[in-house]
Amino acid sequence: MKALLYESSQNLRFCEQPNSIADNDNTLIDVNAVGICGSDMHAYLGHDERRPPPLILGHEAAGMLPSGARVTVNPLVVCETCDYCRAGRSNLCLQRQIISMPPRAGAFAEQLAIPPQNIVPLPNSLSLQQGSLAEPLACGHHTAGLGVVHSRRSLAECQTAVLGGGAIGLASALSLTARGAKEVWIADNNPRRRKALEKTGNFHIVTPEALPTAMDVVIDAVGHEQTRRQASTITAPGGVVVHIGLASADGGFDMRRLTLQEIVLVGSYTYTMTEFKETVEWMGKGKLGALDWFETRPLSDGARAFADLLAGNVAAPKIVLIP
Ligand SMILES: [Zn+2]
Ligand SMILES: [Zn+2]
Structure with missing residues (x-):
């Protein structure tokens, strides 16, 4: 698959990478839209020791299941068994992982492997590009x-x-x-x-x-x-x-x-699954506004998008990359 690989500080390359793999714990989705987050920028600048290169960044994804169903992704993978998870504060899970941080590859790629419980169906009223806004909105x-x-x-x-x-x-x-x-x-x-x-x-x-x-x-x-x-x-x-x-x-x-x-x-750190689903529901009902405050660019042009963001040349609050 093609992916945008973070190779070293301020260095991204659009290139061929090994395919993501579905297994007992992970479903494969075709990524259709993936937003650039401030934390991706932080990693790109070499300031995040939790995200060492080479690595595929990106955690704000929406796409399609093999069935064709349109979905968005909660990128926070939690254990569901620790005290925090059981108390409804899964964002504080003692074993929390997030895609784009080892051991999990990110979503600046054509495909993403993600646990099925992290997949949330997208309401018909939302485009896949709007669906990628679910994570920052949550x-x-x-x-x-x-x-x-x-x-x-x-x-x-x-x-x-x-x-x-x-x-x-x-x-x-x-x-x-x-x-x-x-x-x-x-x-x-x-x-x-x-x-x-x-x-x-x-x-x-x-x-x-x-x-x-x-x-x-x-x-x-x-x-x-x-x-x-x-x-x-x-x-x-x-x-x-x-x-x-x-x-x-x-x-x-x-x-x-x-x-x-x-x-x-x-x-404040991320969200619980309950809050993530409520966010998607509110997005679908129009309670969070028109959701038109992003610009899109091809994933192949991702390196330039990061450079433009760094130079302050982007007016829109969000750039969404399209694989
Ligand atoms: Zn984010
Ligand atoms: Zn937990």
Whole structure:
């Protein structure tokens, strides 16, 4: 099969690779659409020691089963037997794996082997390309859900802000809206991205400097020192900061203000299968907007897509590669 192989830092090659193999635990799907994630970019830059080259990256896939059924893929493979899995928090599974991280190959390829329990049928109202958005949307849905769980105020009374207008930030904002947040602000530095975000939903799109303070729920979908500093500053007393961005490991939080104002700080990682399926259901019903905020490129041109993303030359919050 053809695949986009990550060979070394900032080096991707579209080439022939051994076929993916179906076995007792894995079903084969033909990949029709696969999104580029910030974590793929992180690996491409050589910054993710969990993803050593040579490796096929990519975990946001939709495609077809041998039967012709249209499906999307939950890339998080869990054991279903540990305490976390049994308590309904499978995203914290002690043996969790994700495709695109050894021992599992990723989806920047013509075919993908994946456990059948990770396959979710796609509603007829969604294209396969839209289906590949299920993974980032599920991340945002889980993140917004943590904001709801940890907030003392009902979301209908909440001013909410999302730092970073990439796919995860937008997905979080869409879920906040669908869950009934009073107001949703999205801040992003990139003017082209702000313009692209204008049509995605009923949001206030602003530069980071223009964000108001006294936000009840703040989602940091960047995870830089500056965004953590800003989250510390703009969150209302007793409010919630949900942190999902992974740009840098530490620095930025004003722990003194978080302490004195009893601000709740919670990390967010992926989603449970229940949340993933709910996301696909909400996508199908149109509750998460028009789902038209991506651009497509051929998988064979994947190397250029990464270079363009790195250079900041992409306005759309998501590039979807087509094998
Ligand atoms: Zn992703
Ligand atoms: Zn488990």
